[in-house]
Amino acid sequence: MSQRLRKVRIVGAGLLGTSLALALKGEGVEIELSDTNEAHLALARDLVGPTAHEGDPDLVVLAIPSSAFKEVIEEEYQLNPHSAFIDLGSTKTQSLVDIEVFPEIAARFCGTHPMAGRENGGPHGGRSDLFQGRPWLVCATSITTGSVIELVEELIARVGGIAIPISAPEHDRAVALISHLPQLVSSLLAKQLLDGPENWLALAGQGLRDTTRIAASDPELWKGILSENKEQLRPLLETLRNDLNAAIAGLDDPFAIEKIIAQGKAGQARIPGKHGGKSREYTYLPIVIEDKPGQLAALFDACSHVNVNVEDLTIEHSPGQFTGLITLALSSKDSELLSHYLRTSGWNVHSSRGPQ
């Protein structure tokens, strides 16, 4: 594929915009960043490094809430009358309706939706590999020009995504099931925790943490997404309500309970295993440390001493104890090196776990 993307303007320095900027920068594409939130823009610019300031962008990417779409695309068209335009919004039918009032833009516009994200919005969460191996839905219309579609496909390919053509209505039905329903269910589940005594919540395990992780999402953002897609979401919520009623009615029947869990297991098993984000090939090294100032510094001094690079780490949350479990994510070579060094220096190192 010939490379036509030289300069991309990204409007919105949130998670997606910042991640896209990082990814394209790594590809040698010139980046122009814009955001009405000054703090977001400043952090994103620091993360991305020097950005472009002159010349027309080949492509303008609207990485903004759908509710701002109509206003921003009109503004951007005035600023960049020769560019192509895409959005990254979570629903796709509405932007096609919105774009109809700008027939001069419509042929140069393509709705898209990268299936990548995290519950922490904002540039803080931005990373260049966010789109690696992720599906990126492309909702071209009958009037989108082939030239614009090619630009979109080039953009997606260069940041490691997988372009998947889909009609806007099918897109909206699909994301209602695989994204909007889980969001609302997670929020409703997490809401039940408002009434739980604090000492009960202190016992929370990984199951509760995982099922409620996306409940930490931004209410303002999701107000817009769910409202725009409410007609696709409604029948799914009604089916869920019927199933919940059946579960309550069946609580006295162990076999009814078993059937629900078995159906859930069968549904869960339909999620394809390897699709999406490349699992990174890290080795995980658990180290038990004393929980006091200086311990992390000493640990990272050791990492530095043997010149290994810590790719990621977690600190285990344990109520009321004075030791902590640190798990470092490393290359397998670095893990071996560090593990040996730490053990001989008296650290409490446990057996590493290989790439998962």
Add this chain to the structure above:
Amino acid sequence: MSQRLRKVRIVGAGLLGTSLALALKGEGVEIELSDTNEAHLALARDLVGPTAHEGDPDLVVLAIPSSAFKEVIEEEYQLNPHSAFIDLGSTKTQSLVDIEVFPEIAARFCGTHPMAGRENGGPHGGRSDLFQGRPWLVCATSITTGSVIELVEELIARVGGIAIPISAPEHDRAVALISHLPQLVSSLLAKQLLDGPENWLALAGQGLRDTTRIAASDPELWKGILSENKEQLRPLLETLRNDLNAAIAGLDDPFAIEKIIAQGKAGQARIPGKHGGKSREYTYLPIVIEDKPGQLAALFDACSHVNVNVEDLTIEHSPGQFTGLITLALSSKDSELLSHYLRTSGWNVHSSRGPQ
């Protein structure tokens, strides 16, 4: 604490039994393993290594489904009339009822429940650090002897768990909220995927994967757990049904939707971080660093220098980029102190985000 545990018999070589055997073995405790499932027993024995064969166990651990409790504790008492007994079952009231018919065992029995597990049961999932830093609930009764409670506390301490005393009825109410409700909700959500076209499921992101992860749990196991705790679970399911009805009725009102997501976010934020401290009490300080060995060490040296305690941290970095973003979770006082110090030492510190 003096060490009295010399030999422990573990009945049930599933995930918990095998993990406990591995952890105690590492502590130099003699292990006797038993399971009616020959394949599980063989694999567990291979993982654990040589086990003990003679002499009375100080403690017999029933790591079996609650439904088998009554039968197995009677058998085990016949075999080991001088031992103390604990179980690891997920509900606690029923075993106290069951034990009442064996008054000769009751004083030497203590119900316990380690808050550790994974959706993959069986000995292959066993790991010696499964209990490290995890709460382990201890439901002693008024007739459990002090000597037995000491043995239980020693067992928990030696495998790295944190013993937390709680009454059996409170235990069952707590786990209904933080474990059984999430399980059933995850299963009901995953059940909705049975009807989704395959090409939609291929688009699944991390949100769907996380919310449905525990739906992969064993139906047979959960049939027993949920049936035993149905009276604690019922009111939670009824509240959830009311909330779901309200959500369906409110779909046309963006502010009703926003309120649900906001309530979920507030509920999720109540799940504590380290030490049972509420995560919302931390201040988050973002620092952009060069992504190379030695940077983390230098950063933690700085933390150590001004004597602040890092409660948690995340690393965001992107393969191929030359900067990384570290976000430190600190008390607001420590955040201010550290932020000032780092800035004057030339670090690239961004504005902190307050408690969420």
